[in-house]
Amino acid sequence: xxxxxxxxxxxxxxEGNPLTxxxxxxxxxxxxxxxxxxxxxxxxxxxxxxxxxxxxxxGSYGFEAEFNKSQTSFHLKKPSALVSDSAxxxxxxxxxxxxxxxxxxxGTLLAVQP
Amino acid sequence: xxxxxxxxxxxxxxxxKKLTVTCSQxxxxxxxxxxxxxxxxxxxxxxxxxxxxxxxxxxxxxxxKVSRKEKRNFPLILESPSPNQTSLYFCASSPRQGSxxxxxxxxxxxRLTVL
Numbered sequence: 001x002x003x004x005x006x007x008x009x010x011x012x013x014x015e016g017n018p019l020t021x022x023x024x025x026x027x028x029x030x031x032x033x034x035x036x037x038x039x040x041x042x043x044x045x046x047x048x049x050x051x052x053x054x055x056x057x058x059g060s061y062g063f064e065a066e067f068n069k070s071q072t073s074f075h076l077k078k079p080s081a082l083v084s085d086s087a088x089x090x091x092x093x094x095x096x097x098x099x100x101x102x103x104x105x106x107g108t109l110l111a112v113q114p
Numbered sequence: 115x116x117x118x119x120x121x122x123x124x125x126x127x128x129x130x131k132k133l134t135v136t137c138s139q140x141x142x143x144x145x146x147x148x149x150x151x152x153x154x155x156x157x158x159x160x161x162x163x164x165x166x167x168x169x170x171x172x173x174x175x176x177x178x179k180v181s182r183k184e185k186r187n188f189p190l191i192l193e194s195p196s197p198n199q200t201s202l203y204f205c206a207s208s209p210r211q212g213s214x215x216x217x218x219x220x221x222x223x224x225r226l227t228v229l
Contacts, residue, residue, distance in 0.1 A: 028162075034217060041137060043118075043204060044157075044220040090156060100145055100208065103174060104156035 003029045004091050006105035007054070013081045015114050021076040021108045025089030032094035033074045034102065035065055040088045047089075050074060081112045115122075116141045118221035120205050123208050126227045127195055135190045137205030144190040144210045147218065148180065151202040163188055195228040202226075211226070 003026045013019045025031055032051055036044040048059025055067045065076045076089060088107050095101040118139045127133055139146065147162040149172075159172030163182040177199055179191040188207075192199060202225050206218040 036220075041223075043222040044206075046217040046219070049217055101147070101159045101162065101217075102149075102157070102206075104149075104158075106154055106156045 002093050002103050003080065004033075004093050004105040005090050006091055006108045008108050009106075010109045010111060012111045012113065014082050015083050019078050019081040019085070019110065019112070021089050021091075021110060023074045023076065023095050023105060024087065025072050025091075026072060027093055031067075031075075032075075033065075034092040034094070035059065035063070035074075036090045036092060037061075037087050038077050038090065038107075047076070061069060081110075083112045083114055086110055086112045116188060116219070118205055118207055118219050120203075120221040122225050125184065128206050128229050129196055130194050133190075133195060133226075133227070134193050134205060135205075137188045137221060138186050139188075139205075139207040139219070139220065140186065141207060141208035141209075142185065143219070144185070145218075146182065146205065146207045147203045148178070148188070149206065150174065151204060153222075157204065160190070168211060180207060188214065193203050195226075197228045200228045 005024045010068040034049045035047040038044050047063050050057050050058050050067045058064045063078050069114050090107050091105040121136045142167045148160040149157040151157045160173050160178050161180040163169045199225050204223050205221040208216045208218040
């Protein structure tokens with residue numbers, strides 16, 4: 001069965017420092033991987049996705065993610081964190097087959113301190 | 115503006131009182147889905163719909179019903195809500211399932227409390 005894991009419940013980083021939010025996956029077949037962000041009292045917003053091609057995927061708000069097939073990881077990164085990046089981040093993998101279901105990780109709360 | 119809307123955004127109700135959460139999208143998407151979000155569990159799919167009049171169960175369908183009479187609307191129905199259905203609910207839509215790499219667009223969420 002497809003699954004994703006986000007090993008960190010919370011990540012703390014100082015403003016201006018680089019940030020990494022970790023995600024590992026387990027899939028059969030080709031992985032379709034996504035990152036979403038949830039700001040307080042808001043819905044999920046799409047950040048970026050990996051389907052095929054370059055292992056470094058660029059997305060919204062200066063975020064990027066690195067796909068590593070050998071380590072089955074899809075870590076979210078940003079070179080310089082902003083306080084406004086503080087939010088809940090979800091990694092997801094599309095389930096194979098007909099359902100188009102997204103299987104989500106448990107989420108990582110990113111806290112950027114001024 | 116392309117969007118998914120949900121109503122109500124917040125709802126407090128009592129056990130057993132039927133309720134409906136509406137979901138509407140204006141992007142002409144074929145695929146729509148409902149998820150619930152619970153702390154420590156991420157989001158889990160409740161029901162999904164490939165197109166009009168085509169619906170199917172997700173991972174946690176017990177206690178829920180859906181319908182898809184029109185392409186734009188996908189209401190979630192709780193016939194007899196119970197406290198374990200207290201959760202944050204999200205509706206999502208995406209273009210045709212055949213394009214399997216399409217991201218899903220999410221509504222703003224409905225926070226439901228069942229007393």
